[in-house]
Amino acid sequence: MLPEKGTFLPRIDQSAFTKELCALRGNLRFEEPLVCHTTIGVGGKAAFFFSPERPHALVETIRCCRRYGYPYLLLGAGSNLLFSDCGYPGLIISTEQLRGITLAEGSVQVFAGEPLPALLNTVNRAGIRSLNFLAGIPGSLGGAIAMNTGIPQRTIGDTIEEVAVLNPHGEVMVLKAKDCGFSYRQSRILEQRLPVLWARLRLDGRPYDRGEILTHRRASQPLSALSAGCVFKNPRGLSAGRMIDKAGLKGLSVGMAKVSEKHANFIVNLGGARCAEIRKLIDIVRQKVYKSFRILLELEIEVIDG
Ligand SMILES: Cc1cc2nc3c(=O)[nH]c(=O)nc-3n(C[C@H](O)[C@H](O)[C@H](O)COP(=O)(O)OP(=O)(O)OC[C@H]3O[C@@H](n4cnc5c(N)ncnc54)[C@H](O)[C@@H]3O)c2cc1C
Numbered sequence: 001m002l003p004e005k006g007t008f009l010p011r012i013d014q015s016a017f018t019k020e021l022c023a024l025r026g027n028l029r030f031e032e033p034l035v036c037h038t039t040i041g042v043g044g045k046a047a048f049f050f051s052p053e054r055p056h057a058l059v060e061t062i063r064c065c066r067r068y069g070y071p072y073l074l075l076g077a078g079s080n081l082l083f084s085d086c087g088y089p090g091l092i093i094s095t096e097q098l099r100g101i102t103l104a105e106g107s108v109q110v111f112a113g114e115p116l117p118a119l120l121n122t123v124n125r126a127g128i129r130s131l132n133f134l135a136g137i138p139g140s141l142g143g144a145i146a147m148n149t150g151i152p153q154r155t156i157g158d159t160i161e162e163v164a165v166l167n168p169h170g171e172v173m174v175l176k177a178k179d180c181g182f183s184y185r186q187s188r189i190l191e192q193r194l195p196v197l198w199a200r201l202r203l204d205g206r207p208y209d210r211g212e213i214l215t216h217r218r219a220s221q222p223l224s225a226l227s228a229g230c231v232f233k234n235p236r237g238l239s240a241g242r243m244i245d246k247a248g249l250k251g252l253s254v255g256m257a258k259v260s261e262k263h264a265n266f267i268v269n270l271g272g273a274r275c276a277e278i279r280k281l282i283d284i285v286r287q288k289v290y291k292s293f294r295i296l297l298e299l300e301i302e303v304i305d306g
Pocket residue numbers: 039073074075076077078079080081095112113136137138139140141142143144145146147148149150151189190193194195196197221223227228229230302
């Protein structure tokens with residue numbers, strides 16, 4: 001069923017837009033609940049939700065949105081996103097079907113939608129341990145590159161040989177790592193919203209013990225709860241989690257959203273939390289940490305307004 005005309009969507013020729021989307025290879029849904037597509041389990045409905053089957057269909061979907069001036073957002077594993085309770089008034093483009101890993105000598109080529117745990121399974125089977133610093137991170141390759149995901153010692157940006165993106169002119173362009181502007185949980189890819197199609201990662205660097213990292217995560221993070229990982233970035237040389245803990249905020253809750261007792265930089269959804277509750281809790285934490293330390297915490301998770 002199509003969403004009601006004129007209420008939710010920007011003023012475009014919806015029938016022409018949907019006709020073009022329907023002609024592409026993929027799975028198109030309307031009024032898709034976003035709670036099912038984020039690790040924190042929050043969010044209203046997306047007006048349109050499309051999951052292309054091939055990179056070519058992804059490229060054509062984005063070109064179609066740009067032609068119509070229709071808002072869109074790339075979705076990987078949804079492990080760093082907080083959608084509004086009002087949902088998303090545009091097209092969510094999920095990369096869940098864009099998977100594939102090709103191992104070569106010294107490198108691996110990976111498609112955007114490949115989950116990091118599946119990538120680690122493949123490279124570990126080949127006896128390669130250098131990507132294990134990503135163990136326990138539930139993202140997709142594309143989202144991980146956009147966020148420059150990682151741990152303090154190493155990030156995915158450190159392993160990049162090349163990344164294929166769609167540039168603002170609608171052309172596929174292959175970027176080298178130096179062109180990606182990687183910094184702490186930031187990249188030119190995220191800043192300029194360049195869709196990642198695939199990337200080649202170098203398989204060098206020191207090995208990491210996957211089991212050890214997972215054990216440490218299980219002991220220090222609330223992995224069985226719904227969350228979007230760390231809510232705030234660490235201020236230079238400091239730990240946001242430790243500051244929140246020292247401000248006495250562990251266990252603080254608003255409705256069904258709660259500051260984790262296990263790791264103060266995680267906000268967990270106790271079941272049915274609303275985005276508004278999580279945002280209220282975020283505001284309180286920021287204010288109290290500011291009052292205690294005169295430091296305004298910056299968000300690591302991305303809040304998408306409806
Ligand atoms: C339990 C838990 C632990 C975590 N631990 C860590 C950690 O240790 N270190 C860390 O850095 N993060 C961590 N995270 C956060 C999160 O997992 C990472 O940021 C992850 O890499 C995001 O990937 P994603 O596919 O889920 O992206 P999403 O949440 O789907 O999207 C994040 C951003 O990337 C964009 N994006 C998604 N796909 C693409 C694409 N193909 N091309 C371009 N842009 C795209 C989205 O539009 C959005 O702006 C954790 C999260 C959880 C839930």
